[in-house]
Amino acid sequence: MYEKVALIGIGLIGSSLARAIRQKGLAREISIATRSADTLAAARELDLGDIYTTSGAEAVENADLVIVSVPVGASGAVAKEIAGSLKPGATLTDVGSTKASVIAQMEPYVPEGVHFIPGHPLAGTEHSGPAAGFAELFENKWCIFTPLPGTDEGAIDKLKAFWEACGSHVELMDKEHHDKVLAIVSHLPHIIAYNIVGTADDMETVTESEIIKYSASGFRDFTRLAASDPTMWRDVCLHNRDAILEMLSRFSEDLASLQRAIRWGDGDKLFDLFTHTRHVRRSIIEAGQDTAAPDFGRVPKKD
């Protein structure tokens, strides 16, 4: 599909892309760049590509598709580094979880004649690093593009076909709307999960070993999101600040109201909320976005 794909950043997403490209034959050559010598060695050990370098500029030479998969706070620095080496006519995309900030950081460096198409595959696990990737990660997941007005339609269609070949469904969206949608479906849940795990870990009257031991009664569900990559999530918080603060403020307002219902014993209000939320789960299952199996289909542990 492409002659040469350059992957800048080879963590969970970059390495899953490398595997998917290989498995589905989407490029003749894969070049891999990462600043960390250790990560690069790990990528080489895993045989993820054809060219390995710590220089982004070197990796993008002659590439007709460049995919930047780094924490969003590093997007500007990467764009600056590679800008002068991008091939005219190449497509430049990214996988960042915030789009307005990534565009503001990268766009000023994009040379004339290069098609910059910001992207965001809604795919991942709580694991990170090149060894955590797998070719099937993008299957039946959404990938959102937030192209700037006037972007070449042919380049968009080709990138769309690439992601579809990886198994994804592509949607186009305005960058601000993307950032609001992701703030509620992804950023707020992660922040709340990190917060509750932090709160539980700070108790004096309940020991950490009790929290671990009895975690299956609800708490453990949150620990998965709270095990996600700290650098990635620090950057998301810093780079989608306004939308996240809005969602946090709505969440806290709702929680204060719920807390008041508990304090004053307003059982009807509690029952109404707890009934209403059930239908959201049903809709998600009907939309094929989660398993109907009890407990996520977790396999019970045996002694």
Place this chain on the structure above:
Amino acid sequence: MYEKVALIGIGLIGSSLARAIRQKGLAREISIATRSADTLAAARELDLGDIYTTSGAEAVENADLVIVSVPVGASGAVAKEIAGSLKPGATLTDVGSTKASVIAQMEPYVPEGVHFIPGHPLAGTEHSGPAAGFAELFENKWCIFTPLPGTDEGAIDKLKAFWEACGSHVELMDKEHHDKVLAIVSHLPHIIAYNIVGTADDMETVTESEIIKYSASGFRDFTRLAASDPTMWRDVCLHNRDAILEMLSRFSEDLASLQRAIRWGDGDKLFDLFTHTRHVRRSIIEAGQDTAAPDFGRVPKKD
């Protein structure tokens, strides 16, 4: 193990107990009581027991083990109804998620010579009702007893052996400590999950269909707990109020501090918290309390 077991309430927990008792041969006879004629008919249809009645008093006649599995707010009414029919020497237990309140409700009705041993199996799924139960629900789960001082040791040992035969590990604990531990590992997570699903459902700028569609990026994890039985959770909130309010207040305090770090761009603070929470997940996996498989081992959906 017991001659006759009476199950008062035949929802997810009661019906799982019925199946486990049958499968493992833990009683000669099972009597089932529930106030709802529909639920009773469903239990009969599923062939869960030997005797079916809408009268708790009738069900407990001659039973040497009585297990009350009703929303905690109904415990007192059940105790009052069955008290006069309990066989001398019988063991009376329950499965409620709050213990101080259940003891306060039931204990005044327990006749001399009946062994009242409050219990709480930390087991369940987001599904409810007699059809949702399964015999393996209690396998490798904890069951906490909060016996009153002076309770007959032989009766405790026998009930312990019963739960162990169901596959559980039994722990003894003080009722107040139980209520604090459960407030943090179970009640707070459920309340937070209900709240975030409510917040997401109330957005004006993001449609419900977008929230459903993109839910796999984090949100869907919370919808599982928020699909739990509303009556059960209303009662938990009303009957473990003080411990829950304490946990909510700590959670909100921590969230305000996290929100401030986001507002002021304190990346180091965010990174520290997000790194620290990772080790909690690792400890839970090492303790065998969750799967190490990415994404809870969810089976990816195919089109």
